[in-house]
Amino acid sequence: MTGPVILEATRAGVRTLTLNRPDKLNAANDALLLALTDALRRADTDAQARVVVITGAGRGFCAGQDLGDVSGRDMTFTEHLNHTYNPLIRTIRTLSKPVISAVNGVAAGAGASLALAGDLRVWAQSASLIEVFSNIALVPDSGSTWFLPRLVGYHRAFELMALAERVRADDALRLGLCEQVFPDDTFQEAVQAYAERLAARPAHALNLTKQALVAGMTSTLDEALDQEAALQQLAGDHWEHEEGVTAFKEKRTPQFIRET
Ligand code: LHQ
Numbered sequence: 001m002t003g004p005v006i007l008e009a010t011r012a013g014v015r016t017l018t019l020n021r022p023d024k025l026n027a028a029n030d031a032l033l034l035a036l037t038d039a040l041r042r043a044d045t046d047a048q049a050r051v052v053v054i055t056g057a058g059r060g061f062c063a064g065q066d067l068g069d070v071s072g073r074d075m076t077f078t079e080h081l082n083h084t085y086n087p088l089i090r091t092i093r094t095l096s097k098p099v100i101s102a103v104n105g106v107a108a109g110a111g112a113s114l115a116l117a118g119d120l121r122v123w124a125q126s127a128s129l130i131e132v133f134s135n136i137a138l139v140p141d142s143g144s145t146w147f148l149p150r151l152v153g154y155h156r157a158f159e160l161m162a163l164a165e166r167v168r169a170d171d172a173l174r175l176g177l178c179e180q181v182f183p184d185d186t187f188q189e190a191v192q193a194y195a196e197r198l199a200a201r202p203a204h205a206l207n208l209t210k211q212a213l214v215a216g217m218t219s220t221l222d223e224a225l226d227q228e229a230a231l232q233q234l235a236g237d238h239w240e241h242e243e244g245v246t247a248f249k250e251k252r253t254p255q256f257i258r259e260t
Helices: 030-044 077-094 110-117 132-136 144-152 154-163 169-175 184-199 203-216 221-236 239-249
Strands: 006-011 014-019 051-056 060-062 099-103 106-108 120-124 128-130 166-168 180-182
Touching (some): 014 030, 014 184, 030 077, 051 184, 110 128, 110 144, 128 169, 132 154, 166 169, 169 180, 180 184, 203 221
Parallel strands (some): 060 106, 120 180
Antiparallel strands (some): 128 166
16 A cells, blocks of 8 residues: 555635545455544644545445454553544544535544444445444444434344444435435535535535534533523634625625635
């Protein structure tokens, strides 16, 4: 294998991070997981990146842990997860910018968790997801046990995990595992156009919205109402709000991208 395990490119405010081990369907080794987390953290503080896309090179999105790479095996399973996968999923969840999982092909095991962890999930028509862990007698990890039941309910999640059934794009859309399905042959362009739409939105307000939603996933209504009231103050005090209201009154499209 040659070349970087994560490819980075930025166009029109969209930072695309491509998992680059295509001959293994982008199965994850430690180098890939640490490089992806590092790239996400850099995107977080880079004004050129307003939206982050995670996708895969070749015909796979991510086949989960590379079962042929023993680099993690000098650690226990718990240590390995805490060293690699868990910081990655936490970084996505706490990133101040929207993260799109652009699932171009099969997403299996921890790759399925990565596919679910994006704030938005867009799939190619031929993409699929398999909670493959039970095939090798492991427990779903990297957030799958948190994301999947919230999307499909406990029972469907258990069935998908216990039987390791493959979910294809049309079913994924119906089940709420993705927001959009795009044709295979124009997938990259469609993802870029979708991400650019998001990049034109008010970045500060979307950051606060993400914080509110993430907190709301585990809070009571009372807590959510308090959280909304606090975050609304931050949004209302920001120039984006003034620009949105002014644009509305002037009957023009708001301009939420400013040089800093
Ligand atoms: C692979 C892999 C792979 C290496 C395809 N590794 N080479 C686990 C342990 C420890 C700590 C942390 O967390 C985890 C979490 C996990 O992710 S456990 C789950 C690990 N992943 C799997 O068990 C998936 C194994 N792969 C498959 O079941 C199939 O490859 C899928 C269903 C993903 C795709 O099937 P196909 O489309 O038929 O492709 P293929 O099987 O022919 O794979 C293509 C190549 O990629 C092949 O190599 P080769 O040299 O024969 O062309 C595979 O060996 C390789 N590959 N997944 N995880």
